[in-house]
Amino acid sequence: xxxxAARLWISSPPLVYLLVFFAIPALIMVLASFRYAxxxxxxxPLVGSGDPDELAGLTLENYQRFFGDSxxxxxxxxxxxxxxxxxxxxxxxxxxxxxxxxRSHAKWRDLLVLLVxxxxxxxxxxxxxxxxxxxxxQSAFTRVFNGALGLAGIEPVALLFSPVAVVIGLVYVHxxxxxxxxxxxxxxxxxxxxxxxxxxxxxxxQRFWRVTFPLSLPGVYAGAALVxxxxxxxxxxxxxxxxxxxxxxxxxxxxxxxDARDWPFGSVLSIVLTVLAVLFAGMAxxxxxxxxx
Amino acid sequence: xxxxxxLVWTAGVLTYxxxxxxxxIVVVYSFNDSRLNAEWVGFTTHWYGELLRDEQMIEAAWNxxxxxxxASAVSTVLGTMAGxxxxxxxxxxxxxxxxMPIAIPEILMGVSLLIFFVMLxxxxxxxxxxxxxxxxxxxxxxxVVRSRLSGMDESLIEAARDLGATPVQxxxxxxxxxxxxxxxxxxxxxxxxxxxxxxxxxxxxxxDSVTLPLQIYSMIKIAVTPEVNAVSTLLMLLTLVLxxxxxRLAPGSFxxx
Amino acid sequence: MKMLLAATTILLxxxxxxxxxxxxxxxxxxxxxxxxxxxxRFEDLCKCKVKQSxxxxxxxxxxxxxxxxxxxxxxxxxxxxxxxxxxxxxxMPLDKAKxxxxxxxxxxxxxxxFDPGNTYSAPYxxxxxxxxxxxxxxxxxxxxxxxxxxxxxxxxxxxLKGKVTVLDDQRELFAAAARYLGYSVNDMDEEKLKQAxxxxxxxxxxxxxxxxxxxxxxxxxxxxxxAHGYSNDLFQANLDAVAAKRPFGIKHALPxxxxxxALDAMVIPKGAPKPELAxxxxxxxxxxxxxxxxxxxxxxxxxxxxxxxxxKPEIKANKAVFPDAETAKQLEMLKDLNAKQLRxxxxxxxxxxxx
Numbered sequence: 001x002x003x004x005a006a007r008l009w010i011s012s013p014p015l016v017y018l019l020v021f022f023a024i025p026a027l028i029m030v031l032a033s034f035r036y037a038x039x040x041x042x043x044x045p046l047v048g049s050g051d052p053d054e055l056a057g058l059t060l061e062n063y064q065r066f067f068g069d070s071x072x073x074x075x076x077x078x079x080x081x082x083x084x085x086x087x088x089x090x091x092x093x094x095x096x097x098x099x100x101x102x103r104s105h106a107k108w109r110d111l112l113v114l115l116v117x118x119x120x121x122x123x124x125x126x127x128x129x130x131x132x133x134x135x136x137x138q139s140a141f142t143r144v145f146n147g148a149l150g151l152a153g154i155e156p157v158a159l160l161f162s163p164v165a166v167v168i169g170l171v172y173v174h175x176x177x178x179x180x181x182x183x184x185x186x187x188x189x190x191x192x193x194x195x196x197x198x199x200x201x202x203x204x205x206q207r208f209w210r211v212t213f214p215l216s217l218p219g220v221y222a223g224a225a226l227v228x229x230x231x232x233x234x235x236x237x238x239x240x241x242x243x244x245x246x247x248x249x250x251x252x253x254x255x256x257x258x259d260a261r262d263w264p265f266g267s268v269l270s271i272v273l274t275v276l277a278v279l280f281a282g283m284a285x286x287x288x289x290x291x292x293x
Numbered sequence: 294x295x296x297x298x299x300l301v302w303t304a305g306v307l308t309y310x311x312x313x314x315x316x317x318i319v320v321v322y323s324f325n326d327s328r329l330n331a332e333w334v335g336f337t338t339h340w341y342g343e344l345l346r347d348e349q350m351i352e353a354a355w356n357x358x359x360x361x362x363x364a365s366a367v368s369t370v371l372g373t374m375a376g377x378x379x380x381x382x383x384x385x386x387x388x389x390x391x392x393m394p395i396a397i398p399e400i401l402m403g404v405s406l407l408i409f410f411v412m413l414x415x416x417x418x419x420x421x422x423x424x425x426x427x428x429x430x431x432x433x434x435x436x437v438v439r440s441r442l443s444g445m446d447e448s449l450i451e452a453a454r455d456l457g458a459t460p461v462q463x464x465x466x467x468x469x470x471x472x473x474x475x476x477x478x479x480x481x482x483x484x485x486x487x488x489x490x491x492x493x494x495x496x497x498x499x500x501d502s503v504t505l506p507l508q509i510y511s512m513i514k515i516a517v518t519p520e521v522n523a524v525s526t527l528l529m530l531l532t533l534v535l536x537x538x539x540x541r542l543a544p545g546s547f548x549x550x
Numbered sequence: 551m552k553m554l555l556a557a558t559t560i561l562l563x564x565x566x567x568x569x570x571x572x573x574x575x576x577x578x579x580x581x582x583x584x585x586x587x588x589x590x591r592f593e594d595l596c597k598c599k600v601k602q603s604x605x606x607x608x609x610x611x612x613x614x615x616x617x618x619x620x621x622x623x624x625x626x627x628x629x630x631x632x633x634x635x636x637x638x639x640x641x642m643p644l645d646k647a648k649x650x651x652x653x654x655x656x657x658x659x660x661x662x663x664f665d666p667g668n669t670y671s672a673p674y675x676x677x678x679x680x681x682x683x684x685x686x687x688x689x690x691x692x693x694x695x696x697x698x699x700x701x702x703x704x705x706x707x708x709x710l711k712g713k714v715t716v717l718d719d720q721r722e723l724f725a726a727a728a729r730y731l732g733y734s735v736n737d738m739d740e741e742k743l744k745q746a747x748x749x750x751x752x753x754x755x756x757x758x759x760x761x762x763x764x765x766x767x768x769x770x771x772x773x774x775x776x777a778h779g780y781s782n783d784l785f786q787a788n789l790d791a792v793a794a795k796r797p798f799g800i801k802h803a804l805p806x807x808x809x810x811x812a813l814d815a816m817v818i819p820k821g822a823p824k825p826e827l828a829x830x831x832x833x834x835x836x837x838x839x840x841x842x843x844x845x846x847x848x849x850x851x852x853x854x855x856x857x858x859x860x861x862k863p864e865i866k867a868n869k870a871v872f873p874d875a876e877t878a879k880q881l882e883m884l885k886d887l888n889a890k891q892l893r894x895x896x897x898x899x900x901x902x903x904x905x
Contacts, residue, residue: 132764
């Protein structure tokens with residue numbers, strides 16, 4: 001089989017599938033962002049029926065509304081803040097874990113990786129509810145935590161229904177997406193590099209910072225992208241664990257589609273979110289490529 | 294690897310703990326003698342009994358499993374092809390198409406797929422759910438496989454060719470086994486994503502097709518009774534058993550994703 | 551890979567045999583809004599099966615139908631949503647000849663502005679949005695319970711900091727604010743809405759969360775002392791508190807300034823696969839005994855006259871479930887909004903939640 005035929009045979013099935021079940025529906029929604037909201041919700045017709053009062057056809061008004069209102073800028077900034085915090089925390093928590101697994105005996109690695117994913121085969125909602133129990137005002141954890149704060153002379157804090165709870169929830173849900181790519185990368189590291197560094201007199205921290213970490217950057221970037229991007233659009237966790245100021249972009253998008261039934265505007269928010277997310281992913285990929293050894 | 298810095302190791306253990314404490318609560322509370330999932334009252338296996346009598350919940354669990362297996366199987370095949378194609382050939386459209394579903398908010402995907410299916414006059418049901426799940430899982434598998442391929446030693450393939458293997462043989466006997474851990478990891482991720490998906494399934498499910506996340510969501514209002522904990526526990530155990538069986542028959546699959 | 555194929559085959563082969571020669575009625579209803587016993591009784595009567603799907607809000611229902619979902623035989627929207635569905639031409643007119651039990655419904659609930667002549671809808675059950683509270687704590691603090699001030703007045707809220715939740719629903723919360731400020735829940739004048747927004751903003755720092763789902767649990771456990779919620783949910787919260795042997799009870803009170811009444815009705819969507827069966831089901835649910843089942847189960851209001859004699863006396867005596875005529879005058883039903891109004895409200899809601 002000629003290379004060209006091979007290329008066709010191998011790349012076509014996924015290409016066609018994604019074109020049909022992803023690209024086309026997505027384009028429908030891009031088109032929707034340029035339409036008016038239907039009088040009774042949803043989308044207004046593309047071709048008007050000649051009624052002068054009826055809204056139909058294409059318009060830029062949804063985009064104008066978005067860019068003309070500073071509240072949405074604030075909303076995006078807030079979501080970026082939450083997503084970045086989540087990503088950094090995930091990195092801090094996932095790194096030692098991935099390192100431990102990568103350096104453990106080969107016979108245990110499979111199991112350890114499996115153990116990381118296992119919790120995620122129970123249901124998402126029920127795990128978030130478990131956090132409600134852990135962070136509730138009457139739980140053992142909260143009481144111990146506030147007791148400790150009390151010793152330091154700080155007022156007790158409400159853990160549940162607060163930004164803290166939302167961040168904890170976000171970190172918890174995205175952790176494996178940081179652990180797996182990091183582990184995949186760390187596992188390929190050549191131990192002899194570290195031995196060489198040690199022979200040259202490098203201490204443990206230096207070995208990590210000058211050898212391991214730089215080598216792991218592609219994994220770090222992959223993990224960061226897989227956490228940051230979904231975290232930008234999530235809504236269930238702020239809904240359940242968040243307090244009165246827990247509104248993020250994902251919640252507003254959900255609101256537009258369900259409560260306000262303003263699909264065009266919901267599409268605009270989604271498209272802006274996607275563009276930003278893709279830009280970020282592109283940046284991460286570009287930096288990773290530059291770092292690849 | 295004799296080096297065992299206790300700081301890293303402790304941090305690792307603590308992180309495992311962080312992952313597992315909520316899960317332990319889920320499992321323990323499935324035996325809680327209280328309708329509310331709020332604090333411990335007493336021990337009972339009542340909820341497991343309730344579960345076995347709850348046809349709708351069992352059907353939802355079955356559907357979730359079935360959808361998960363089929364969707365992850367198909368997306369693994371398509372994703373592997375995509376990952377390999379992106380690695381091997383200089384494509385422009387496919388790499389973008391593969392990454393996009395991950396970046397797009399789920400609600401947007403859900404609504405657009407629903408509109409699309411309705412346009413095609415496709416009856417909503419298990420099929421529509423499976424088709425939707427495949428759409429967002431293919432990307433994950435492709436990325437994982439591609440990443441694994443880029444770490445592969447090309448000279449092995451060249452050696453095989455030099456020894457007289459055809460391209461197909463080289464792929465089957467050299468490349469495929471080498472990237473198998475990546476394929477398996479991708480399949481696992483796809484399965485996990487499918488089983489737990491709520492938003493997209495919410496929009497593309499048909500009248501008769503309930504999945505576990507949908508069923509549980511419909512119970513939130515009244516109370517997420519320990520029956521939900523019971524079904525989560527069982528589903529998790531069942532999945533674990535399936536995976537263990539799978540790894541027994543394909544040993545070393547995880548090593549070095 | 552082979553394992554996945556094998557697993558799939560095994561799964562498919564062992565699926566419970568789905569051979570069902572019976573007819574199936576597809577009911578799309580609110581969560582926990584239908585008694586299991588009633589369903590069983592109907593299944594025995596019609597020798598058919600009833601399959602239920604659930605939604606958590608009218609907006610969910612409308613959004614799915616808007617996007618084209620079909621296959622349902624009976625829906626149970628609130629009257630405002632019924633009005634919206636009628637405008638969209640999405641409903642099948644009811645064949646009154648097949649619904650002799652329609653006469654059981656109290657005249658006050660028939661022939662509303664939402665559906666004149668009940669061409670499309672048959673009233674099923676109702677709930678009122680009100681305030682639920684922890685009776686012990688509120689008595690200790692000496693706070694009034696029959697007013698919306700309990701969730702809006704910062705002077706009262708000071709004593710309740712972090713112990714109050716309100717519904718995560720823009721219509722409901724703005725409606726409560728509207729009644730407190732003294733105007734109609736359906737008044738969408740922008741100035742009035744902005745007043746409501748400011749009122750909400752002032753009270754927000756004292757609230758724990760916007761919560762439409764787990765406030766029953768939070769009240770029963772004692773994490774929350776006051777909740778803005780639906781009467782059926784609050785009734786359930788009290789049942790749970792009693793079952794859990796709490797040292798307090800959950801009472802609910804109808805604010806004197808007025809509140810939102812939600813009347814839910816059964817409708818048949820156009821293109822329903824089994825209209826005959828749907829009519830049979832609706833007529834069945836309009837019979838007094840069947841209608842009373844739900845009230846006895848969840849404490850929902852009941853517009854069915856024939857059902858009154860089947861309802862448990864302690865529920866009948868509950869003023870929050872069956873308000874007296876005076877209070878009933880203060881209740882309003884939410885009308886559906888048009889696109890422009892929704893947009894205004896939605897923008898204010900985002901403001902409320904963001905800042």
